[in-house]
Amino acid sequence: MSTISSPSQLSDQTGRTVVITGAGSGIGRAAANAFAARGARVILAVRDLDKGRDAADAMDGSVEARSLDLASLASVHAFVDGVQEPVDILVNNAGAMTGSRTQTRDGFESQFGVNHLGHFALTNLLLDRIGSRVVTVTSSAHSSARIDFDDLQWERRAYRPFGAYGQSKLANLLFTAELQRRLTGIGSSVIATAAHPGWASTGFRISSGNRVLDALMALSTPLLAHGPDGGALPTLLAAAGEVPAGGFAGPSRMGGVRGPAAVVEPAAQAKDPDVARRLWDVSERLTGTRFPLVASAEA
Numbered sequence: 619m620s621t622i623s624s625p626s627q628l629s630d631q632t633g634r635t636v637v638i639t640g641a642g643s644g645i646g647r648a649a650a651n652a653f654a655a656r657g658a659r660v661i662l663a664v665r666d667l668d669k670g671r672d673a674a675d676a677m678d679g680s681v682e683a684r685s686l687d688l689a690s691l692a693s694v695h696a697f698v699d700g701v702q703e704p705v706d707i708l709v710n711n712a713g714a715m716t717g718s719r720t721q722t723r724d725g726f727e728s729q730f731g732v733n734h735l736g737h738f739a740l741t742n743l744l745l746d747r748i749g750s751r752v753v754t755v756t757s758s759a760h761s762s763a764r765i766d767f768d769d770l771q772w773e774r775r776a777y778r779p780f781g782a783y784g785q786s787k788l789a790n791l792l793f794t795a796e797l798q799r800r801l802t803g804i805g806s807s808v809i810a811t812a813a814h815p816g817w818a819s820t821g822f823r824i825s826s827g828n829r830v831l832d833a834l835m836a837l838s839t840p841l842l843a844h845g846p847d848g849g850a851l852p853t854l855l856a857a858a859g860e861v862p863a864g865g866f867a868g869p870s871r872m873g874g875v876r877g878p879a880a881v882v883e884p885a886a887q888a889k890d891p892d893v894a895r896r897l898w899d900v901s902e903r904l905t906g907t908r909f910p911l912v913a914s915a916e917a
């Protein structure tokens with residue numbers, strides 16, 4: 619499967635276990651539904667357990683909800699402690715945009731903390747149990763972003779919500795690139811991929827700080843965007859399709875806004891290995907987690 623235009627095209631997933639963050643709604647829920655329908659055992663990693671259980675109940679197959687708040691490193695540790703079984707695919711899907719500067723429980727700027735650092739910690743802590751892929755959901759907003767190492771947490775500059783969101787989504791792609799470099803370095807068969815949904819009509823709201831722009835986006839979303847199933851197609855391709863190690867999937871039509879998912883190219887700043895390494899080192903320090911694997915004797 620090198621492209622996918624419907625969730626029903628997902629290959630048989632019987633015998634596989636998939637963990638999806640933020641799977642109580644939107645794209646994560648649609649992806650979880652597709653995996654469950656194709657026979658996978660699915661763990662919905664959600665911050666609202668009631669909502670997650672409702673979502674699990676609405677899906678056919680082996681689906682359960684477990685508590686995970688990516689705005690809390692303690693919650694990430696507790697979630698990982700509860701995962702005793704091998705995991706085939708981890709989908710780092712959850713994400714949020716906040717219109718003003720807020721902080722996670724650990725004092726990180728929320729978008730960077732939830733969208734990047736929470737998933738960074740989750741992946742490192744779970745990686746020794748993962749057998750196939752780590753998929754991270756980013757956004758086309760990465761293409762206008764940069765990583766500001768002098769003020770990663772927006773403590774010294776005026777807060778720009780869309781700038782902070784874009785930085786967190788660029789971090790998702792740099793994380794994927796560096797994770798893949800490390801996996802390749804130890805001869806692991808696990809691969810890291812990324813996906814962006816284009817524009818999907820979900821619970822996600824643009825909070826750019828510009829009320830007029832936000833209102834226009836909210837009005838046009840139901841008209842121009844695809845639904846959650848369409849938004850989940852790149853995730854499904856990145857998780858189970860023919861995507862190269864470190865590869866990126868996204869919609870192939872309307873300039874990457876919607877349509878069948880295919881392998882696409884990230885912006886140049888997402889491919890800078892020096893920035894990716896530096897971000898990894900900073901993220902290790904901030905989260906207190908590290909790449910846990912070493913090369914096996916046979917590798």
Ligand SMILES: NC(=O)c1ccc[n+]([C@@H]2O[C@H](COP(=O)([O-])OP(=O)(O)OC[C@H]3O[C@@H](n4cnc5c(N)ncnc54)[C@H](OP(=O)(O)O)[C@@H]3O)[C@@H](O)[C@H]2O)c1
Nearest residue numbers: 640644645665687688689711712713757817818820821822
């Ligand atoms: N929709 C789009 O057009 C679009 C475009 C580009 C990228 N994306 C990306 O696609 C991904 C999925 O978004 P979506 O469109 O499906 O939006 P959504 O419906 O709002 O789903 C986002 C999910 O993330 C969860 N989440 C937020 N903060 C969390 C936290 N601290 N801990 C755990 N889970 C948390 C939310 O949980 P609750 O249900 O509890 O709020 C929700 O289930 C995100 O990464 C987003 O950045 C979306």
